[in-house]
Amino acid sequence: MKPILECKGLTKQYNNHVNALTNLNLVLERGQIIGLLGPNGSGKTTLIKLINDLLIPTEGQVLIDGMAPGVETKKIVSYLPERTYLDPSMKIKDIISYFSDFYENFVTDRAYHMMTDLEIDVNSRMRALSKGTKEKVQLALVMSRDAQLYVLDEPIGGVDPAARDYILQTILTNYNENATILISTHLITDIENILDRVLFLKQGQVVLNAAVDEIRMDQGKSVDALFREVFRC
Numbered sequence: 001m002k003p004i005l006e007c008k009g010l011t012k013q014y015n016n017h018v019n020a021l022t023n024l025n026l027v028l029e030r031g032q033i034i035g036l037l038g039p040n041g042s043g044k045t046t047l048i049k050l051i052n053d054l055l056i057p058t059e060g061q062v063l064i065d066g067m068a069p070g071v072e073t074k075k076i077v078s079y080l081p082e083r084t085y086l087d088p089s090m091k092i093k094d095i096i097s098y099f100s101d102f103y104e105n106f107v108t109d110r111a112y113h114m115m116t117d118l119e120i121d122v123n124s125r126m127r128a129l130s131k132g133t134k135e136k137v138q139l140a141l142v143m144s145r146d147a148q149l150y151v152l153d154e155p156i157g158g159v160d161p162a163a164r165d166y167i168l169q170t171i172l173t174n175y176n177e178n179a180t181i182l183i184s185t186h187l188i189t190d191i192e193n194i195l196d197r198v199l200f201l202k203q204g205q206v207v208l209n210a211a212v213d214e215i216r217m218d219q220g221k222s223v224d225a226l227f228r229e230v231f232r233c
């Protein structure tokens with residue numbers, strides 16, 4: 001089986017000649033939850049946009065299940081962007097039916113189940129929801145697809161700390177174990193218990209790609225402690 005994600009010599013330079021990613025090489029295997037971690041401006045969102053065909057590499061390649069990002073990869077990648085993109089005038093139940101028409105692998109029952117668990121009224125319109133609740137709705141929709149790769153850009157930034165564990169649990173219980181989840185976040189302490197592996201990005205390059213257990217056993221530290229050490233200002 002091909003790796004779910006492969007980046008080969010991936011470089012992205014924006015028009016202002018900023019090199020957001022430089023010759024990045026990476027292979028991600030299936031069945032893992034991976035934290036994409038790095039300081040502001042390290043290239044996390046750029047990488048995520050390249051995976052989702054929202055940017056074109058300046059050099060190198062992204063391969064998802066062996067394919068370049070495009071129509072076919074969008075069928076197997078479920079993407080949570082950093083900003084709300086849902087129509088504010090729509091009711092949640094209408095968005096659910098829109099998603100179920102649009103994505104073959106959307107599991108409508110799962111979406112309703114998650115909204116109930118999260119105590120979200122499906123008759124509400126998006127614009128009437130708080131920022132954190134909007135995030136919960138979007139995440140529930142993204143996790144309601146039977147995808148092979150989930151790419152979540154800052155999924156819990158706006159969610160209150162009490163609800164974060166619940167949301168993370170929701171992620172864990174709603175995905176197929178052969179799938180891979182790539183999560184970009186600054187909330188390392190909140191998320192590190194669910195991660196199998198972490199990638200540290202620094203100035204557009206991967207400076208660490210390690211299993212969380214290895215970090216704990218070999219270095220005797222939490223991921224958060226290691227991050228603070230590596231990226232101390």
Ligand SMILES: Nc1ncnc2c1ncn2[C@@H]1O[C@H](COP(=O)(O)OP(=O)(O)OP(=O)(O)O)[C@@H](O)[C@H]1O
Pocket residue numbers: 014015016018019020038039040041042043044045046047
């Ligand atoms: N549209 C753009 N045009 C020009 N430069 C950009 C653009 N988007 C990002 N950059 C630059 O690319 C670099 C990487 O940015 P990116 O948004 O990928 O980082 P990030 O790790 O996601 O940051 P943060 O944690 O702050 O969200 C930064 O130097 C940023 O200023």
